Amino acid sequence: MDPHDYWKALRKRWIVIAILGVVGGGVAYAYAESLPDSFTATSEIFVSPTQGQTTSEVLQGSTYTQNLVQSYSQLATTPAVLAPVIAELGLDTTPAKLAKAIKAETPLNTVIIQITVTDSSPELAASIANSVGASLSSAAIGLSPKNSTDVPSISMSIVTPAQPAVNPVGPNRRLLEISGVAAGLAAGVLYAIGIAVFDTRIRSPRDIERLTETPVVGNVERRRRRSPQADGITMRMAPHSLLAEDYRRVRTNLEFADVDNPIRSIVVTSAMPGEGKSTMAINIALAMAERSIRVLLIDADLRRPSIATYAQIEGAAGLTSVLVGSADLKDVIQPWAPNVDILTSGTIPPNPNQLLGSTSMARLLQTVIADYDFVIVDTPPLLPASDALTLTHMTDGALVVSLYNSTTRQRLTDALAALSGVRARTIGIVLNQTKPKARDEYYSSDVTKMVSPTADEKTPDEKPHTEALPKPSESAVAPFAELRPVP
Structure with a gap:
């Protein structure tokens, strides 16, 4: 820790420090008042x-x-x-x-x-x-x-001869009270610094930069309450929100991660379960599709698949069906969103590692990488299973998702070491669900209204930032009716 980290730890827990100082002063005051004059x-x-x-x-x-x-x-x-x-x-x-x-x-x-x-x-x-x-x-x-x-x-x-004293010589109550306040403040400072030293959870990109030279390619904030993207997939429910812009920044950083050899396929994984890798994979796929490129999302987490649930599509037939030869690839790939297709996991097999490391899986990835502009493979976490290590060699590299205030430095280091141990490429790290910051709503306020709840559904404490704009006339809208996105 450097001086900035110590100052940050003290500033973050200044209330605890102040409370302990007050408690220490109160205890010292009570103790001093209980002492008789001497x-x-x-x-x-x-x-x-x-x-x-x-x-x-x-x-x-x-x-x-x-x-x-x-x-x-x-x-x-x-x-x-x-x-x-x-x-x-x-x-x-x-x-x-x-x-x-x-x-x-x-x-x-x-x-x-x-x-x-x-x-x-x-x-x-x-x-x-x-x-x-x-x-x-x-x-x-x-x-x-x-x-x-x-x-x-x-x-x-x-x-x-001794004479009775007029004024007491003790106790020094003021000194005791000051000492109590000082002891309480010292205990608060030690507590704040101790928490910062022994709590190894990742809370900022700076924490990641100290662990590894792998770049941080994104910082996705957690969803705000009562926001349009609070439920569902952000890139579909609130494509104009500030949270959606975080996913677009991840997409842009992936596009420029290797200018000489553009990345066309990635494995999305994490150190431990529950860090948001599947949600990250879906939103990145939607962000990539905005470039008018064909994207395929593959659910290769054959242990705890979730893509079909998030996308609300049928997942009985999918990747395992193709690998065991019971279905053709084109028959199980499902169109889901504009320019986004999904290959679900299919039936959970008893030997997921053998299936994902098979020659059939390598040929399948070669086929889809040739057919699609970008392929995203959602895999199990790195520490509980080794599936992602095999699949990373079949793609251009791995994107590791780290959960804010949950993933520890040791677990992230072990996950990156596992990738490095098999000489797999780590494209970058995304810090997921960080604490929301106050950001300018100028560019997103109007479009957020378009996807926010109606006036009848709003709670009484929700107030619009500006007055509602007048509805444009049909003649004003007509010239734009035939516009289409340019590929």
């Missing part, structure tokens, strides 16, 4: 030596005290100091739990011990700090060395 109170104890008459003795005593003051500060969180505090204040806790709320520090190069207590009650925090200071003084004096007169070598006195 207050701190600090008492300071001064440690001094009790012995020394001369300046030298006083200096030695000061150095001695400074060396021991760190040990005295650590003594503040021991049970020997905290147990009397709990008993004095009647606290419902243990020395170990109380020690977590106490912090004893000694500023550098000083003999002062700072005892800081954090609690939800400012008064209780101050009481604990002062009580710890007094208990520490007793414990330290009791542990300090004594002279011959039983006088301790040090003395401790509280020089700054």
Whole structure:
């Protein structure tokens, strides 16, 4: 993925990212509000030596005290100091739990011990700090060395008693809320990028171009709701629609795929079933017939044939009947549309691969390619069956249909690799049923009305884009009555 893909993934799922950000902020807000306010109170104890008459003795005593003051500060969180505090204040806790709320520090190069207590009650925090200071003084004096007169070598006195705090020091609710929003947004970003990385479905021609050098010869949008081509075959139901233009672009690209050796026969296949290959074959046949050329559509999918169903014609006799010698080719080819004939699959055989790879099939294709201007062969998908691999060698190449937001990159790669493995030619790839884009309706609005439902059939929310044009008179139409398409 390049930076554009990351940006596209974030833009596509920005709503999810925003929702997760809001959820993260809401959870953090609820958590922050559930936390009680905490207050701190600090008492300071001064440690001094009790012995020394001369300046030298006083200096030695000061150095001695400074060396021991760190040990005295650590003594503040021991049970020997905290147990009397709990008993004095009647606290419902243990020395170990109380020690977590106490912090004893000694500023550098000083003999002062700072005892800081954090609690939800400012008064209780101050009481604990002062009580710890007094208990520490007793414990330290009791542990300090004594002279011959039983006088301790040090003395401790509280020089700054703790006072109840006015303002709480925690929790930092704003920081928690900002952190929650940031965590939610980060989770949304990771989700969006993770989906883009691990979701290998093809969504644009650019995805195909990264996989293979085979050109993308078409991009057919999916049918719009309430459109004239919503049911049936697009090139017949709505030949002037924008969707029909997509099929004409495929036709044009096929015509110019090889200028030196024009393509006259193709195999239409796909990687997996359900990707629209049969519908694509029918519409391409109708688009080709608009050039006033004779087109033959062959249903060579002898496993799940569908051309007869789509075309609404009889399919009992067809390709298999000719291959097994029970019918003549000219007897089973059925005219269907202007310049379009169809050879249905016929009865489904038990050995489709052997029939399609037989010499009879090769001779049949040679015959129809010589008789028709363009031949389209609808075959089974490439990955479940190998029929298309054999038929591709009998034609000018394969047109692979890929379904938008369904076909995965791995499946398309495997399908193309199967064609390449037998040295079959892949003419191009068509991305089918892509997301409709907003396109200019200028050239298709009027003609779409000609094939759209009547005014009585329209739903109330369907409104014409322009006013209805006046009906032309018979005298105006008469000069064009004899016009016919030029071959």
